[in-house]
Amino acid sequence: MDQVQIFDVSLRDGLQNEPVVLPTATKLEIARRLVSAGYRDIEVTSFVRPRLVPQLADAADLVRMLPKAEGVRFWALVPNQIGLDRAIDAGIQNVCTFMSASETHNQKNVNRTVRESLAGLERVIGSASSQEMGVRAYISTVFGCPFEGDVPVSQTVPIARALLDAGADVVVLGDTTGMGTPMQVKNVVRTLVDEGIPLDRIGLHFHDTRGTALVNAFAAFQEGARMFDGSTSGVGGCPYAPGATGNGSSEDLIYMFHAMGVDTGIDLDIACDAGRMLEEALGRELPGRFHRYWLAQRERDRSDEDAPSAGSGETKFRTA
Amino acid sequence: MDQVQIFDVSLRDGLQNEPVVLPTATKLEIARRLVSAGYRDIEVTSFVRPRLVPQLADAADLVRMLPKAEGVRFWALVPNQIGLDRAIDAGIQNVCTFMSASETHNQKNVNRTVRESLAGLERVIGSASSQEMGVRAYISTVFGCPFEGDVPVSQTVPIARALLDAGADVVVLGDTTGMGTPMQVKNVVRTLVDEGIPLDRIGLHFHDTRGTALVNAFAAFQEGARMFDGSTSGVGGCPYAPGATGNGSSEDLIYMFHAMGVDTGIDLDIACDAGRMLEEALGRELPGRFHRYWLAQRERDRSDEDAPSAGSGETKFRTA
Numbered sequence: 113m114d115q116v117q118i119f120d121v122s123l124r125d126g127l128q129n130e131p132v133v134l135p136t137a138t139k140l141e142i143a144r145r146l147v148s149a150g151y152r153d154i155e156v157t158s159f160v161r162p163r164l165v166p167q168l169a170d171a172a173d174l175v176r177m178l179p180k181a182e183g184v185r186f187w188a189l190v191p192n193q194i195g196l197d198r199a200i201d202a203g204i205q206n207v208c209t210f211m212s213a214s215e216t217h218n219q220k221n222v223n224r225t226v227r228e229s230l231a232g233l234e235r236v237i238g239s240a241s242s243q244e245m246g247v248r249a250y251i252s253t254v255f256g257c258p259f260e261g262d263v264p265v266s267q268t269v270p271i272a273r274a275l276l277d278a279g280a281d282v283v284v285l286g287d288t289t290g291m292g293t294p295m296q297v298k299n300v301v302r303t304l305v306d307e308g309i310p311l312d313r314i315g316l317h318f319h320d321t322r323g324t325a326l327v328n329a330f331a332a333f334q335e336g337a338r339m340f341d342g343s344t345s346g347v348g349g350c351p352y353a354p355g356a357t358g359n360g361s362s363e364d365l366i367y368m369f370h371a372m373g374v375d376t377g378i379d380l381d382i383a384c385d386a387g388r389m390l391e392e393a394l395g396r397e398l399p400g401r402f403h404r405y406w407l408a409q410r411e412r413d414r415s416d417e418d419a420p421s422a423g424s425g426e427t428k429f430r431t432a
Numbered sequence: 433m434d435q436v437q438i439f440d441v442s443l444r445d446g447l448q449n450e451p452v453v454l455p456t457a458t459k460l461e462i463a464r465r466l467v468s469a470g471y472r473d474i475e476v477t478s479f480v481r482p483r484l485v486p487q488l489a490d491a492a493d494l495v496r497m498l499p500k501a502e503g504v505r506f507w508a509l510v511p512n513q514i515g516l517d518r519a520i521d522a523g524i525q526n527v528c529t530f531m532s533a534s535e536t537h538n539q540k541n542v543n544r545t546v547r548e549s550l551a552g553l554e555r556v557i558g559s560a561s562s563q564e565m566g567v568r569a570y571i572s573t574v575f576g577c578p579f580e581g582d583v584p585v586s587q588t589v590p591i592a593r594a595l596l597d598a599g600a601d602v603v604v605l606g607d608t609t610g611m612g613t614p615m616q617v618k619n620v621v622r623t624l625v626d627e628g629i630p631l632d633r634i635g636l637h638f639h640d641t642r643g644t645a646l647v648n649a650f651a652a653f654q655e656g657a658r659m660f661d662g663s664t665s666g667v668g669g670c671p672y673a674p675g676a677t678g679n680g681s682s683e684d685l686i687y688m689f690h691a692m693g694v695d696t697g698i699d700l701d702i703a704c705d706a707g708r709m710l711e712e713a714l715g716r717e718l719p720g721r722f723h724r725y726w727l728a729q730r731e732r733d734r735s736d737e738d739a740p741s742a743g744s745g746e747t748k749f750r751t752a
Contacts, residue, residue: 290725293688293691293692294650294688294691294692295691295692295693296691320721321721321725322684322687322721322722322725323646323681323684323687323688323720323721323722323725324646324687324688324691324721326643326644326646326647327646327647327650327688330614330647330650330651331650350725350728353725353728353729353732354728354731354732355724355727355728355731356721356724356725356728356729357721357724357725361643364642364643367642367643367644368613368614368643368644368647371613371614371615371616371644372613372614372615373615400643401640401641401642401643401644401676401677402642402643404675404676404677405610405641405642405643405670405673405676405677407675408670408673408674408675408676409673409676411674411675412673412674
């Protein structure tokens with residue numbers, strides 16, 4: 113039976129893109145629910161300067177209080193050596209790094225050229241991997257850049273190779289503003305594989321800004337990709353187009369893969385419950401499609417229990 | 433260059449599932465915008481008893497006032513011969529019929545067995561096609577039934593064959609409650625083709641209730657399907673799970689196909705503008721993904737014009 117690994121990023125990439133600061137205790141509750149659901153890889157925080165990302169300022173405290181969970185890897189994003197040191201201090205054993213395939217995006221995001229970023233990350237990744245830590249190296253704007261537009265896969269190949277040579281276990285191809293589309297995704301994955309990058313070292317991180325997250329994941333799966341990021345219930349809006357959706361939803365991915373007979377190791381019902389908790393904590397309706405369906409069903413089942421005649425009756429109409 | 437035909441159903445299937453009665457004049461404005469966008473097939477209304485579907489009670493008036501549009505086919509749903517006669521009276525030249533692949537769903541929906549429905553539709557379709565009208569015969573619950581669960585494709589095959597033999601131009605395979613998933617979709621399309629039903633007589637109508645509308649369309653396209661229903665901006669919620677999404681969105685489909693190098697004949701920007709109009713008319717945020725992105729971009733472009741320093745500045749945080 114085919115298998116995929118789902119990496120849930122809601123507590124870091126999700127929360128980083130929501131204008132709410134959640135209490136550490138709430139994040140821990142959600143982390144525990146994600147663990148119960150069966151997620152083996154959970155991105156929990158980022159060790160950047162707290163002033164820059166208030167939502168993740170509790171990074172060290174959060175990590176220290178994470179549940180003991182056999183076989184579960186908790187991941188933290190680190191921008192540099194200082195962040196890595198703080199992460200190790202706190203007890204993190206698995207880190208994510210990031211840089212862009214696009215020069216302009218890299219410059220605007222981290223104020224460095226691609227070459228400078230690679231040099232810096234080679235040291236950070238080298239340091240982490242020499243301490244037997246897990247390392248996922250994210251490459252942003254692989255499928256398009258909000259500044260440069262199209263990004264040829266030929267820009268991504270040498271970056272991916274360099275990051276893996278530096279000691280990263282996996283390169284994660286990020287569709288930062290949801291510009292990816294399925295045939296392009298197939299071409300990118302196929303090209304990387306043709307260039308010698310093994311499928312078991314390629315992860316995908318899709319955004320749903322234009323509705324393509326799920327079809328892109330399907331297309332990548334057809335090319336042999338087996339590692340996918342998701343954010344519970346699609347937490348994490350798009351900073352470039354406020355009001356549009358951002359992260360692809362974990363539950364949507366899990367639902368699709370299960371329907372395809374592909375094992376994720378995750379209990380979809382419990383995963384959806386984590387989404388319910390996140391939605392309540394954030395105080396806004398989250399966009400994940402399966403999430404919305406699951407909540408609607410739950411609501412319907414409850415009203416059926418309370419009032420046997422509920423569900424019948426006339427729709428009320430408004431005249432516009 | 434590959435081509436697909438997009439059939440927009442927002443004014444009928446969409447509005448039938450919204451609790452708002454729009455004025456005829458508003459519907460006509462939207463119809464005109466859809467025509468400008470380049471849609472060649474637009475489902476505009478249904479000739480069912482007005483009491484049953486108040487949103488479409490203006491069927492005859494609407495049809496009489498439709499714009500003259502060379503090469504555009506306006507479609508109406510008809511439940512029976514009476515409905516067909518009223519449609520013809522009003523000036524309709526293209527009709528849609530419907531029945532279910534599932535006995536239980538058919539019984540609950542139209543109070544007949546599948547066999548009785550087929551007998552009745554054979555007469556209606558025969559009558560319409562003998563008058564050189566276009567006929568699309570919808571089959572609901574092809575990919576799953578809310579009552580029966582799985583629906584084997586072997587139930588759909590003889591129904592499809594009978595409807596085409598009766599004179600339907602196309603059978604449209606409906607995923608009524610969004611239970612379809614991509615490998616299943618491939619299997620259904622492939623099986624129908626293997627059973628002698630030509631691809632140019634197969635249409636698909638997906639729902640996005642569980643987030644799978646676009647990936648299902650992609651999967652069907654991979655099997656050679658070229659006719660797809662969409663509803664502008666995903667108008668038309670799911671009556672079975674209030675709060676969940678319903679119809680797949682036309683703009684999401686168009687965006688994906690264009691990105692794949694597939695021609696739809698539609699101007700996506702004008703299509704999105706029709707969605708903006710619908711959203712304003714209905715007074716609720718519509719769920720189509722590309723639609724939300726397009727509106728967000730439009731909003732952002734406007735505030736950039738008004739206030740050059742807008743877009744910079746700090747995000748306001750709430751503490752939850």
